[in-house]
Amino acid sequence: MSIQGIQIENLSKRFGEGDTAVFALKDVNMQVAPGEVVGLIGPSGSGKSTLLKCLGAVIDPTAGRMVLDQQVIYDEGWKVGDLSALRRDKIGFVFQSPYLIPFLDATDNVALLPMLAGVPNEEARRRALELLTALDVQHRAKAMPSQLSGGEQQRIAIARGLVNQPPVILADEPTAPLDSVRALAVVRILNDMAKRFNTAVIVVTHDEKIIPTFKRIYHIRDGVTHEEVGEGRLPT
Amino acid sequence: MISLAGRDILHAWGKFIFTGVGLGLLIGVTLIMAGVYRGMVDDGKVLLDNSGADLWVVQQATLGPYAEPSSVPDDIWRSLLTQPGVAEAANITYLTMQIERGEDDVRAMVVGIAPGGAGTLGWPRYLVAGRQITRGHYEAVADLASGFQLGDYLTIRRNQYKVVGLTRRMVSASGDPMIFIPLKGAQEAQFLKDKDAILMQRRRTEANPALNRPNLPGLLEAVLASQTTNPSVNAVLVRIKPEYLPQAVAEPIERWQRFTVYDREQMEGILIGKLIATSARQISMFLVILAIVCAAIVAFIIYTLTMDKIREIAVLKLIGTRNRTLVWMILQQALVLGAIGFVVGKITATFAAPIFPKYVLLLPIDSIIGFVAIQLICTLASVVAIRMALKVDPAEVIG
Numbered sequence: 001m002s003i004q005g006i007q008i009e010n011l012s013k014r015f016g017e018g019d020t021a022v023f024a025l026k027d028v029n030m031q032v033a034p035g036e037v038v039g040l041i042g043p044s045g046s047g048k049s050t051l052l053k054c055l056g057a058v059i060d061p062t063a064g065r066m067v068l069d070q071q072v073i074y075d076e077g078w079k080v081g082d083l084s085a086l087r088r089d090k091i092g093f094v095f096q097s098p099y100l101i102p103f104l105d106a107t108d109n110v111a112l113l114p115m116l117a118g119v120p121n122e123e124a125r126r127r128a129l130e131l132l133t134a135l136d137v138q139h140r141a142k143a144m145p146s147q148l149s150g151g152e153q154q155r156i157a158i159a160r161g162l163v164n165q166p167p168v169i170l171a172d173e174p175t176a177p178l179d180s181v182r183a184l185a186v187v188r189i190l191n192d193m194a195k196r197f198n199t200a201v202i203v204v205t206h207d208e209k210i211i212p213t214f215k216r217i218y219h220i221r222d223g224v225t226h227e228e229v230g231e232g233r234l235p236t
Numbered sequence: 237m238i239s240l241a242g243r244d245i246l247h248a249w250g251k252f253i254f255t256g257v258g259l260g261l262l263i264g265v266t267l268i269m270a271g272v273y274r275g276m277v278d279d280g281k282v283l284l285d286n287s288g289a290d291l292w293v294v295q296q297a298t299l300g301p302y303a304e305p306s307s308v309p310d311d312i313w314r315s316l317l318t319q320p321g322v323a324e325a326a327n328i329t330y331l332t333m334q335i336e337r338g339e340d341d342v343r344a345m346v347v348g349i350a351p352g353g354a355g356t357l358g359w360p361r362y363l364v365a366g367r368q369i370t371r372g373h374y375e376a377v378a379d380l381a382s383g384f385q386l387g388d389y390l391t392i393r394r395n396q397y398k399v400v401g402l403t404r405r406m407v408s409a410s411g412d413p414m415i416f417i418p419l420k421g422a423q424e425a426q427f428l429k430d431k432d433a434i435l436m437q438r439r440r441t442e443a444n445p446a447l448n449r450p451n452l453p454g455l456l457e458a459v460l461a462s463q464t465t466n467p468s469v470n471a472v473l474v475r476i477k478p479e480y481l482p483q484a485v486a487e488p489i490e491r492w493q494r495f496t497v498y499d500r501e502q503m504e505g506i507l508i509g510k511l512i513a514t515s516a517r518q519i520s521m522f523l524v525i526l527a528i529v530c531a532a533i534v535a536f537i538i539y540t541l542t543m544d545k546i547r548e549i550a551v552l553k554l555i556g557t558r559n560r561t562l563v564w565m566i567l568q569q570a571l572v573l574g575a576i577g578f579v580v581g582k583i584t585a586t587f588a589a590p591i592f593p594k595y596v597l598l599l600p601i602d603s604i605i606g607f608v609a610i611q612l613i614c615t616l617a618s619v620v621a622i623r624m625a626l627k628v629d630p631a632e633v634i635g
Contacts, residue, residue: 049634058554058631087630088556095633099551101240103247108238115237116557144247160555172634 004069005200006055006168007031011064011074013050013223024050025061026223032200034167037191039214039230040204047223048204049172055202056091056170057083069167088116092161092169092199094190096176098153100145100160106132106152107141110159117164124163131159134196135189151182155189162193169194171203180209184235187213191234240552240561241568244545255537256573259530260580263610266526267585268592270602273512273519275595280409280507284500287328288357289473290482292498293489299506300498301330301470302409308495310423310469313350319489321480326350326357327469329422332412335390337383344382344415345408346392348422348469357473360416366401372418377401379413392417393425409507411594419469427466437463527613530577535617538570542621546628554630566622567615574614578607 013025024047032038042048053059054066057073066074068090073080080086087093100109110128115121132138135155140148148156154174161169171190175183187203187210194201205211215232218225245252283302293316295306313325329348334341349358354368360377366386369375376397378384381404388399397417406414417425429437441459442448448456474497476485482499489497498506542549549562582603589596 053631053634056554056634058629058634084553084556084558086556087554093554093634095551099547099633101548101551103240103244104238108243112238113555116555116561118237121238 004167005031005033005036006069006202007067008055009065011051011054011061011066013047013054013059014062024223025054028064028220028223028225030218030225030227032168032202034198034200035195036216037187037194037201037203037214039211039217040202040220041206041211041217042220043206046220048220050223051220051225052170052172052202052204055168056093057086088113089164090166090168092164092166094154094158094161094169094171094174096173098145098150098157100148100153100156102145105142105144106137106148106156109145109156110163113160113164127163128159131163132156134193135159150177151185154178154182154186158186158189158193162197162199165197166199168200168202171201171205173205173207174203175205175207175210183207183209184213188234237561239568240565241572244541244565245569245572248541251541252569252573252576255533256576257580259533259537259573259577261584262526262530262533263577263581263606264584264588265581266523266530267581267598267602267606268588268596269519269522269526270606271585271589271596271598272592272594273516274597274599274602276409276411276512276515277508278597279407279411279595280512281504282405282407283409284503284507286361286406287473288355288359288361288475290476290500291474291486291489292503293325293472293474293493293495294470294498296494296496298496299510300496300503301328302503303506303511306470307468308470308472310419310467312493312495313472315493316472316474316489319485321476321485322474323477324357324475326352326473327419327471328358328473329419329426329470330408331422331426332408332410333392333425335382335392335415337388337390342382342384343412344379345412346422346425347414347416348419348426349416350419357475360401360403360406360414363401363403366399368401369416369418370400373421374398375400375418377403377416379406379415380404381407381413382415384415390415392421393428395421395424397421407595409511423466423469426470427468428464434464527609530610531613531617534570534573534577534614535620537573538566538614538618538621539624541569542566542625547633549625549628550630550632553628554633559626562625563622566625567618570614570618570621571611574610578610581606 008030011025011028015022015024040048054061060079061074063076107125107128110131111124114124114127132141137152137155140152145153175186190201212231213234214230217228217230292300294300295308298304298306300306310327313327316322316325327350331346333346335344369377374397376399378399380402384390384399386399389396438460447459486497489495585598589598
């Protein structure tokens, strides 16, 4: 079966052994199609971050299967060899804080990923400028992170997540430090970019302002997820 | 691919420059220490070169005048001239002493040179001002480092000498400037007793019935005369004929004349292997300590710089930066820091060397060795920071 976007089946993650074992995730199932933006919400300690780390190929699940853009990443203990390259080429990350590299200007912060993948500098910068233009921060292309506002930094972080056109973007509370106007702007950008680049976007959040914007939401509590249909109201 | 290390250095250039300057001063001291050792070796070689000798004839079973007291009769040079292979032979004395210079005094090696002219064994090989000694008494040629000027008078024991010539790079094995005076004056300076001592010795001799016999009226005068003369020099310098080997000439002198003879190679071995060996070990210890301090400083700075970037390193790892890229970034920074330090150190050493009282010889090969050593030290020093960077968990930036 050909799976676009991302799909996980019966994914579990256990920390510790024997009596001290704790299951952070228990048989989690999830599927996000290309171009779709879904929310992942839950209280603190529910397993959100653990799930995000598994989806981001940062930690290995104990059991289950994960398929990303038709490629099996984990399958009951087996995993692909080069997770670092996988993250670089197939997963885009957007964090709560932008975490831009302070010694690179806005363009090179975005262009760094394709450069790491071996794309020539000029081509990488051209791609970065295209994205900065799409996100309306092209006028700040040469600015250093310390010279950018919080909103500009977050848009550049989104551009960085998108620049390699990954099949999936994982956004970890991307609107937490923003006011409601800017938060909704970021969600709008993520939706636009998901459609434009046919990317599956998973947004981890407990930001009440943006929860109504998702058409599908995964709730997670005590390591167990359940899916519900969201309102899908994205103000224009 | 852009240079992450280069961008980081440009971003925090002040930190790098100031750290590099601090490190550079330390490297400068290290280079100067190496230069001091080279200077000591060079002083020894210059001393031998300037004597113009191929062989040194010295008192039996001594290491010669540069290392130990040596006394040989001042007339054996004539018999040495009869030996096969000997082209030239000349007496020489060496005496290191304090010489008054105005209100101050200067430590100098007084060299007694045999009568002759420019080119005679032991004479200063060239002058930078004035002329060579032409009289048998009371004239001197001084090294510039002694601080004496043409026309100055200097006092050695009871006699005054006028400086008639100036030379340069004529130093003892310990770097003291040389002052050349005629041999007779130098012999007196070295062996002649003061007036009171002569008087006391004369009284003792007169009181000795074995030496003051009424039936031998000339005996006492002869004994007293022998006590007040000084028929010794420290060594005889020998130049051999071109077609002879030093050892071939030295061997019959040692066997038949009962002296010890050193050739150039042996004398260099004594100067470098024995005279400055302790100083060389001392300097080596300093160099080792300075290298360790350099390594500690670079390690601390690179560690601190890496600690400041932990979050960025975690992000870089999360977005797929390979470990080797991160290792290269940290290593490059350490190497650049070492390079900045080396340039500052080299400039510091070059400008500071002439100020030092002892000769500091900065050889290009030492600079090359220093540069390679610094880069090796920086590479080793970055290991701690690299290990830390490799341990950074990319998951830190999630959640």
